[in-house]
Amino acid sequence: MPITYTSGEQIEVYRFSIPVTVGVPLLALFLQSFVPKLFPWFAIYVDLPLLVTIFFGMARRNPISGLLTGAAIGLAQDMLGPYPIGIYGIAKTVVGYLASSLGVKLDVENAGTRLLVTLGFYLVHAAVYFTVARGMVNLTLNWSWSRGILAGLANAVLGVVLYFVLDKFKQRT
Amino acid sequence: MESVLGRYRNLTILVGVLFLQVLGLAVQVKRSAEAENTRLIRIWAVDLITPFERGLVWAQNGSSNLWHSYIFLRGVRAENHQLKEQIEQMRLEQVRLSEDAAQAHRLQSLLAFKEQFIVKPLPAQVIGSSGSDLSRSIYIDKGSNDGLVQDMAVITAGGIVGKVLRVYPSTSLVLMINDQSSGVGVLLEKSRLQGVLRGTPDGELILERVMSDETVVPGETVLSSGGDQIFPKGLPVGTVSKVSPGREMFLNIKVKPAADLSRLEEVLVVTEKQEREPAVAEGGSRVRAADILAQRLPSVPDKPATVAGTAPGSGASGGKPQSNGAGKPGTGNGTTGAVRKPAGGAPAGSNAASSGGAHSLPVAAPPTTGEVLQKGVQKAASGDSATSGGSGGAAGPKGSGSSAAVSGTADATSAAASSRASTVAPSVTPGGTANSASSAAKPAATAPPKPATAQPNPQPAVSEENPH
Numbered sequence: 001m002p003i004t005y006t007s008g009e010q011i012e013v014y015r016f017s018i019p020v021t022v023g024v025p026l027l028a029l030f031l032q033s034f035v036p037k038l039f040p041w042f043a044i045y046v047d048l049p050l051l052v053t054i055f056f057g058m059a060r061r062n063p064i065s066g067l068l069t070g071a072a073i074g075l076a077q078d079m080l081g082p083y084p085i086g087i088y089g090i091a092k093t094v095v096g097y098l099a100s101s102l103g104v105k106l107d108v109e110n111a112g113t114r115l116l117v118t119l120g121f122y123l124v125h126a127a128v129y130f131t132v133a134r135g136m137v138n139l140t141l142n143w144s145w146s147r148g149i150l151a152g153l154a155n156a157v158l159g160v161v162l163y164f165v166l167d168k169f170k171q172r173t
Numbered sequence: 174m175e176s177v178l179g180r181y182r183n184l185t186i187l188v189g190v191l192f193l194q195v196l197g198l199a200v201q202v203k204r205s206a207e208a209e210n211t212r213l214i215r216i217w218a219v220d221l222i223t224p225f226e227r228g229l230v231w232a233q234n235g236s237s238n239l240w241h242s243y244i245f246l247r248g249v250r251a252e253n254h255q256l257k258e259q260i261e262q263m264r265l266e267q268v269r270l271s272e273d274a275a276q277a278h279r280l281q282s283l284l285a286f287k288e289q290f291i292v293k294p295l296p297a298q299v300i301g302s303s304g305s306d307l308s309r310s311i312y313i314d315k316g317s318n319d320g321l322v323q324d325m326a327v328i329t330a331g332g333i334v335g336k337v338l339r340v341y342p343s344t345s346l347v348l349m350i351n352d353q354s355s356g357v358g359v360l361l362e363k364s365r366l367q368g369v370l371r372g373t374p375d376g377e378l379i380l381e382r383v384m385s386d387e388t389v390v391p392g393e394t395v396l397s398s399g400g401d402q403i404f405p406k407g408l409p410v411g412t413v414s415k416v417s418p419g420r421e422m423f424l425n426i427k428v429k430p431a432a433d434l435s436r437l438e439e440v441l442v443v444t445e446k447q448e449r450e451p452a453v454a455e456g457g458s459r460v461r462a463a464d465i466l467a468q469r470l471p472s473v474p475d476k477p478a479t480v481a482g483t484a485p486g487s488g489a490s491g492g493k494p495q496s497n498g499a500g501k502p503g504t505g506n507g508t509t510g511a512v513r514k515p516a517g518g519a520p521a522g523s524n525a526a527s528s529g530g531a532h533s534l535p536v537a538a539p540p541t542t543g544e545v546l547q548k549g550v551q552k553a554a555s556g557d558s559a560t561s562g563g564s565g566g567a568a569g570p571k572g573s574g575s576s577a578a579v580s581g582t583a584d585a586t587s588a589a590a591s592s593r594a595s596t597v598a599p600s601v602t603p604g605g606t607a608n609s610a611s612s613a614a615k616p617a618a619t620a621p622p623k624p625a626t627a628q629p630n631p632q633p634a635v636s637e638e639n640p641h
Contacts, residue, residue, distance in 0.1 A: 026221065032304035033312070034226050040435040044306040063183040071190050079218030081303040082310045082338055082348050086198035090191055097187045133307070136198050140353055141307060142374045 014059045014170040021056075024166065025073045028052045033080055044147070045154040047122070048162075049073045053092050054121050055163050057099030058108040059170060066103075070096020084137055091128040095121050109167075111160050118159040122152035216341055219312070223344045226301040227314055234298075293445035294328070295319060299437045300344070309352035309376055310335075311437060316343045324403055326443040332409040332431025333357065333397055334440050345442075349434055350410070351376045358400030359410050361393050370395065370410060370428060378411060380426035387424065389416050395428050405446055 016024075028048040036043035053073050057066030074092030078085040099121060107113060126148055133139040297313040315321055317340045327334040327347050335349035350357050351372040359370045359380065366389065368382045383389060393413045399406030411428040419425030 029304070030222050030225050033222055033301040034229060036302045036304060037299060037311075037437075043302065043304055064186050067183075067187050067190055071194065075194075076218050077304065079215045080222060081305055081308045082346060082352065082354070083308055084198055084201035085214070086194040086201070088305075089194045090198070093187070093190055093194065097183070101183070129307075132195075132198070136195070137202055139307075140374055 012172065013061050014172060016056070016059075016169055016171060020169045024056075024169070025049065025052050025069075025076070029073070029076055029080065032077070045151045046158060047125070047151075047155055049077050049088075050092065050095065050122065050125055051118065051155060051159045051162050052166075053096050054099045054118055054159065055166050057096045058103035058114075058117070059166075061100055061103040063097050063100045063104075066100025067093050067097035070094070070099075083133070083139065087129060087132050087137060090132050091125045094128050095125045098124065111164075114160050114163055115156045118156040119152045122155045123148065126152075215339065219341050219344055219346075223300060223312060223341075226312065227344075230298060230300045230314070293443070294441040295321070295444045297327075297345075297440050297442050299440060303346075306376075307374065309349040309355075309372060309434070310338065311347050311349065313345050313347055313440060313442070314343070315442060316341045316345050318342050320444050321345050321442060326404045326408075327440050328404075328408060328443060329432045329437065329440050331433065332411060333404050334432050334434065334437065336403050337442065347440070351378050351430060351434055356401065357404060357410065358398040359395050360398040361389060361413070362396055363393055364389065367398050367400070368426070376434075378428040378430055380413070380428050381423065383424045383426060385418055385422050385424050389413055389424060389426055391416060395431075405443070 028051070032043070032046075032048045035046075053066075053070045056069045060066060060069075070092035071089050073096075074089035075085060077088040077092070081088075099117075102108065102117065106117075108117060126143070130141050130143060133141055295315060297315040297319075299311050300314050301312040303310040313327070321337055321340050323337055323340055325337040327336060333350060335347045335352070335355065337345050338348040339346040348355050349372070350370060353372045353374050355372045357370040358367070360367045364387065366383055366387055368380045370378055370380050373379055380395065391413050395410040395413060397404040397406060397408040397410055409431040411430040413426055414429040415427040417425045
C-alpha cells in the first residue's frame with residue numbers, strides 16, 4: 001500500500017537485495033550500451049541509468065545512499081564512453097541526492113508524480129551534464145529545448161513503467 | 174564545527190563526493206594528452222559489460238544466419254542472376270579503372286610519389302556503443318589480443334568510420350568521425366580542396382577550413398587526405414550535402430557520411446599500412462579499356478558464312494568463334510592468345526571488332542575479357558607485392574576489385590572500400606580468377622554453333638592498334 005504522508009517518520013523506506021542493487025544498474029548500463037546498436041534513437045531519448053538512479057534514490061529515501069548510488073552508476077557510465085570519467089558521475093550524483101531528498105518529502109509512488117519528477121530530474125541531469133561538459137571538459141554541446149523536453153517525456157513515460165516493474169523488488173525495512 | 178557538519182551531514186557528503194569527482198575530472202583533462210591514467214577502471218567497466226554484449230551479438234547473428242541462410246531464401250535465384258550481371262559490369266568498369274590507375278601510378282612514380290596501401294584489414298564486429306547521444310563511439314569485438322593498437326583506422330565498404338580510441342584485451346572503443354572530438358583530414362574529390370572534417374554535437378559532419386571564396390558544390394565526394402596520419406589517402410568519407418557561408422571567411426560545409434554510422438554491423442580495422450612507390454605497369458602488356466568495352470557490346474545477329482572459314486569450335490584453342498544467341502555479351506571464356514577470326518564466321522561473342530567489319534578478314538582479335546582478367550591478375554601477382562593478411566593472396570591495384578569480391582567477404586569489403594581510392598590493395602586469388610574465367614566461359618560453351626557464313630564487309634578491318 002503506498003504511503004502518502006509527508007512526515008519523515010511515517011514514510012516507508014525500502015531496501016533492496018544485493019543482487020538487485022548490483023544487477024539492476026548493471027543491466028541498465030548493458031542495455032544502454034547495447035540497444036543503440038539496434039535502435040540508434042534509443043541513446044538520444046532514453047537514459048536507463050538515470051531512471052535507475054532516480055528509482056533507487058526515491059525508494060531508499062536516504063540522501064547519502066542516493067548520491068552514492070548516483071555517483072557509482074554515473075561513473076560506470078562514464079567509463080564506457082570516450083570522454084573523461086566524471087561527467088555523468090557528477091550529474092547523477094546530484095540527481096541521486098535530489099531524488100532521495102525529494103522522496104523524503106513527497107509521495108513518489110504515484111504514477112503522475114513519478115512522471116513529473118522524472119521529467120524534472122532529466123532536465124536537472126542535462127543541465128548539470130552540460131555545465132560540467134562545457135565548463136570543464138570543453139565539449140561543445142548544443143542544447144535543444146524541443147529535443148530535451150521530448151527526451152524528458154520519453155524517459156518519464158518509460159520511467160513510470162520501469163518503476164512499476166522495479167517496485168516488485170522492494171523490500172520493507 | 175562538528176555540529177555544523179552533523180547538521181548538514183548529507184549536504185557535506187554531497188559536496189565531498191562532487192568535489193572528488195571534479196578533482197578527478199580536472200586531473201584527467203589536464204593529463205588528457207598523456208597515457209591512460211584511468212585505464213584500469215575503464216578495463217573493469219568494459220570487461221563487466223562487453224562479455225554480455227558479445228554473447229548477445231553472437232546469439233543474434235546465429236539466429237539471423239539460421240533464418241537468412243536456411244529458412245528465408247525467397248528471391249535468391251533472381252538476386253543471384255542480378256548479381257552475376259552486376260559482376261560482369263563491374264569487371265568492365267574494373268578494367269577501365271585499372272587502366273586509369275596504371276596511368277596515375279606511372280605519373281606518381283615519375284614524381285617519386287609515395288602512397289599508403291592498406292595491407293592488412295582485420296574484420297571486426299560492432300558489439301555495442303557508449304550509450305550516450307552526446308558521444309559517438311562504438312565497441313568492437315577485437316582488442317590488443319588481436320593486434321589492435323590506438324589510432325588505427327576503422328573503415329567499412331562504404332567509407333571511413335573512425336579510429337581506435339582505446340584498446341582493451343578483447344574489445345576496443347572506436348571514436349567515430351561524427352563525434353565532436355574527432356577530426357579527419359579530407360579533400361574534395363574534384364576541386365582537391367583540403368579541409369578538416371569534424372563531428373558536431375548533433376552527430377553531423379562539418380568540413381572546416383575551406384575558404385568562402387572557394388567553390389564547393391553539394392554532391393561532391395569527400396575523400397580522406399591522409400594528412401592525419403590515421404586514414405590512408407583516398408578513402409571515401411562522404412558527400413557534400415549543404416554549403417553555406419560560415420564564420421570568419423570560411424564556408425560551412427555539411428557532409429553526409431559515406432558509411433552508415435548509425436547502423437554499423439561489421440567494420441574493418443586497418444592494422445597494417447604500407448608506404449611505397451606505386452608499381453608501374455609495363456607498357457607492352459597494357460590493355461585498352463576500349464578493347465574490352467568493344468568486346469562486350471551486344472552481338473549482331475550472325476549470318477551464315479559464305480566463305481569457307483573455320484568451323485565454330487569450342488573456345489579454348491583460339492580461332493573459335495563464339496556467340497550467344499540471346500545477344501548476351503560474350504564473356505571471353507578463357508581463350509588464350511589472340512583469337513583468329515574465321516573468315517566471315519560468326520564473331521567472337523559480341524566482339525565489336527567483328528561488328529566493326531572484320532568478318533571477312535582474318536585479324537587478330539582483341540583479348541577477351543577472360544584474357545584481360547587473367548592478365549590483370551598476372552600483373553597484380555607479379556607487379557605488386559602487397560599481401561592481404563587476413564585473406565591471403567597477392568595484392569595489387571590492378572585487376573583486383575571484382576576478383577576480390579568473389580574470393581572472400583573480407584576482401585570484398587576491402588576491395589569495395591578501396592575501389593575508388595586506389596590506395597587499398599585487395600587480394601586477387603587464383604581461385605577468384607579461375608572462377609571468373611569458368612563462369613565467363615559458360616555462355617559460350619552452351620551457345621549453339623553458328624554456321625560459317627561469308628558476309629560482305631562494309632567497313633575496313635579493325636586493327637588491334639586502333640580498334641575504332
